[in-house]
Amino acid sequence: MGELPPALATNPRLADWVRIDPAGTITVRSGKVEIGQGVPTALAQIAAEELDVAFDRIRMPGTRTGTSPDEGLTAGSMSVQYSGIALRQACAEVRALLLAAAAEELDTPTDELTVRDGKITRPDGHAISYWKLDTATLLDRAATGQATPKAGADHTVVGRSTPRLDIPDKVTGRPRYIHDLRLPGLAFGRVVRPPSRGAHLLGLDTEPIAARPGVLAVVRDGDFLGVVAEREELAQRAADALQATATWDEHDTLPDEHALPEFLTSQPADTTVLADTTPDQPAEVARTVTARVHRPYLAHASLAPSAAVALAEDDQLSVWSNTQGPYPLRGAIAAALDLDPERISVQHVEGAGGYGHNGADDVAFDAALLARAVPGRPVQVLWSRPDELGWAPFGPAAVVEVAAELDANDEIVGWRHEIWSNGHVGRPGLGPGAPLLAATHRADPVQSQPAADPPLAVGGGSGRNGVPGYRVPALKVISHRLLTMPLRTSALRSLGAFVNVFAIESLMDELAEVTGADPVEFRLRHLDDPRARAVIETAIANAPEVSGESAGRGLGFARYKNTAAYCAVVAEVDAVDKVRVRRLTIAVDAGLAVNPDGLANQIEGGAIQATSWTLTERVRFDRRRVTSDTWETYPILRFSEVPSVEVHIIDRPEQPSLGVGEASQGPTAAAIGNALHDAIGVRVRRLPLTEANVVAAIDAE
Numbered sequence: 001m002g003e004l005p006p007a008l009a010t011n012p013r014l015a016d017w018v019r020i021d022p023a024g025t026i027t028v029r030s031g032k033v034e035i036g037q038g039v040p041t042a043l044a045q046i047a048a049e050e051l052d053v054a055f056d057r058i059r060m061p062g063t064r065t066g067t068s069p070d071e072g073l074t075a076g077s078m079s080v081q082y083s084g085i086a087l088r089q090a091c092a093e094v095r096a097l098l099l100a101a102a103a104e105e106l107d108t109p110t111d112e113l114t115v116r117d118g119k120i121t122r123p124d125g126h127a128i129s130y131w132k133l134d135t136a137t138l139l140d141r142a143a144t145g146q147a148t149p150k151a152g153a154d155h156t157v158v159g160r161s162t163p164r165l166d167i168p169d170k171v172t173g174r175p176r177y178i179h180d181l182r183l184p185g186l187a188f189g190r191v192v193r194p195p196s197r198g199a200h201l202l203g204l205d206t207e208p209i210a211a212r213p214g215v216l217a218v219v220r221d222g223d224f225l226g227v228v229a230e231r232e233e234l235a236q237r238a239a240d241a242l243q244a245t246a247t248w249d250e251h252d253t254l255p256d257e258h259a260l261p262e263f264l265t266s267q268p269a270d271t272t273v274l275a276d277t278t279p280d281q282p283a284e285v286a287r288t289v290t291a292r293v294h295r296p297y298l299a300h301a302s303l304a305p306s307a308a309v310a311l312a313e314d315d316q317l318s319v320w321s322n323t324q325g326p327y328p329l330r331g332a333i334a335a336a337l338d339l340d341p342e343r344i345s346v347q348h349v350e351g352a353g354g355y356g357h358n359g360a361d362d363v364a365f366d367a368a369l370l371a372r373a374v375p376g377r378p379v380q381v382l383w384s385r386p387d388e389l390g391w392a393p394f395g396p397a398a399v400v401e402v403a404a405e406l407d408a409n410d411e412i413v414g415w416r417h418e419i420w421s422n423g424h425v426g427r428p429g430l431g432p433g434a435p436l437l438a439a440t441h442r443a444d445p446v447q448s449q450p451a452a453d454p455p456l457a458v459g460g461g462s463g464r465n466g467v468p469g470y471r472v473p474a475l476k477v478i479s480h481r482l483l484t485m486p487l488r489t490s491a492l493r494s495l496g497a498f499v500n501v502f503a504i505e506s507l508m509d510e511l512a513e514v515t516g517a518d519p520v521e522f523r524l525r526h527l528d529d530p531r532a533r534a535v536i537e538t539a540i541a542n543a544p545e546v547s548g549e550s551a552g553r554g555l556g557f558a559r560y561k562n563t564a565a566y567c568a569v570v571a572e573v574d575a576v577d578k579v580r581v582r583r584l585t586i587a588v589d590a591g592l593a594v595n596p597d598g599l600a601n602q603i604e605g606g607a608i609q610a611t612s613w614t615l616t617e618r619v620r621f622d623r624r625r626v627t628s629d630t631w632e633t634y635p636i637l638r639f640s641e642v643p644s645v646e647v648h649i650i651d652r653p654e655q656p657s658l659g660v661g662e663a664s665q666g667p668t669a670a671a672i673g674n675a676l677h678d679a680i681g682v683r684v685r686r687l688p689l690t691e692a693n694v695v696a697a698i699d700a701e
Contacts, residue, residue: 002145031071035354050091077659222443302353322351328429395492423451424461501666554674612637
């Protein structure tokens with residue numbers, strides 16, 4: 001038996017991955033879900049390639065517990081990089097088994113057979129198709145690792161830009177999202193949140209609301225309040241009435257927003273040294289350059305708020321959710337309700353935006369709690385915009401201090417990188433208990449734990465990309481993970497890489513400036529990896545020169561997680577009354593590009609989102625509650641402000657595919673920051689780059 005890819009080793013039964021359907025199609029099941037990144041399309045390409053069938057024969061149903069492989073979470077830009085490898089090996093083995101069975105049927109050696117679109121033919125023209133073989137028996141076995149997937153030179157489907165499977169429904173408005181799901185007998189639920197963090201319910205008269213026409217149930221469990229009604233508007237009116245009549249005990253729990261950096265650097269923390277290298281003969285230091293940057297809390301800010309549907313029937317619970325981890329969500333709900341996980345089914349249904357641990361898991365548990373109050377009726381719960389912007393987990397605020405030591409030849413000889421932040425992992429499946437919002441409000445509440453950070457060896461959290469990709473003889477990287485968590489934090493696209501790359505690349509530009517070097521040349525001089533050098537050179541070669549008194553150009557580079565895709569961004573900005581990003585020129589190396597168009601989509605989308613974070617986004621709060629819970633108080637980049645984006649892919653079909661979904665976040669932020677300095681001559685180290693923060697930086701000069 002050969003060595004299996006991890007996801008296939010965990011789920012070795014081939015029939016769990018591939019089913020040959022009598023109608024001439026092939027169902028491929030994956031544990032990875034569609035959250036807008038186009039992964040099912042890329043995986044379908046891999047399956048079609050290895051099975052030697054036409055792409056349009058592949059069917060990719062949504063992930064469902066009990067029938068799909070358990071691949072944990074769809075996160076960390078790992079779907080194509082890791083699930084793709086598992087599926088490629090599984091399909092190669094399926095093809096080998098089908099070919100061997102056909103060889104027996106046709107009485108012909110396998111090396112004399114050819115396969116085209118599922119039809120296996122011997123030299124004299126006699127043939128048999130996949131659909132005529134006893135595939136149910138053939139595939140009911142474990143993978144062995146013995147089959148060899150195709151070489152890159154033999155690809156005919158992989159490496160081609162293929163239209164995404166999910167786009168036609170989305171552009172024509174056909175029902176596809178969880179918000180569109182209408183099961184027979186559907187009822188509607190709404191949840192009433194406490195008015196602030198730490199508030200406790202003192203009094204509530206539920207009888208008048210429960211007696212309203214169309215109201216099916218009013219649910220109170222400790223500080224958790226909800227209502228179920230026959231129609232959506234009835235549920236909303238009942239929830240509004242509950243909110244108006246409830247009385248709460250409130251007190252201050254949040255820090256001073258305007259002194260957030262001081263709060264972050266003064267709290268108890270779990271300190272970890274992520275990297276520490278000292279040469280045998282340390283170089284003499286001629287000068288040291290330091291910088292301190294700050295990022296605020298960030299919201300997911302999806303265009304549509306989270307939604308879910310649940311049905312409690314007999315001793316079974318069915319949940320439909322836009323979760324990024326159907327199996328971990330099932331486990332968390334089971335733990336919270338003290339149920340056997342096998343009695344819970346979680347079916348993934350797409351939602352409108354998923355950038356990490358947003359409200360999808362929380363609203364699924366809300367729906368489960370309300371569905372138990374009306375057995376036999378499916379219940380849809382839709383969060384409000386204030387729910388989404390005020391109660392979903394946030395991307396953590398952070399302070400990063402960096403210091404670089406230069407020798408007499410202006411070479412970097414030492415680097416120190418220190419991070420203060422809450423952890424980035426608080427989602428189901430990656431820690432103990434049931435980290436679901438409603439579970440912390442029930443009568444027997446689950447205590448909210450400070451978010452954790454995964455080890456750097458598997459990507460890290462706060463320290464992600466904290467280790468620079470440049471040649472640095474003496475290096476120390478330290479992470480301080482806060483043990484107090486005033487606002488719930490968890491994974492948001494790119495995790496700590498966004499602020500760490502911003503800090504590193506800002507300092508690299510400053511080092512070039514103080515040494516009188518060109519920023520590009522200075523970076524290349526400290527880079528040994530030829531693929532890293534290539535993306536920088538490609539981005540620079542394709543980026544136009546800037547013109548205009550208020551214009552500036554800047555560069556940002558990183559290899560995401562130091563193990564995934566390489567990405568370099570050149571930003572062109574205009575800075576008069578506010579910072580406007582005119583153009584982003586991006587080069588990316590993700591190894592084998594399974595679907596080049598899909599790869600470019602991900603890089604472009606990440607860059608636009610990073611532009612919004614860098615220019616506008618910031619969670620606002622007073623001492624009790626989040627106050628940025630509307631689009632007016634939490635502004636995001638407008639469509640009219642979206643920059644022109646040009647993506648250049650360096651395809652390396654002989655190399656393994658690398659994750660791209662989060663690769664452009666950090667380099668984009670850094671490029672914009674460096675371009676702003678080029679335009680106005682001042683470094684703004686406090687994000688976002690709003691007029692107020694720019695003016696404050698100018699005044700501090």
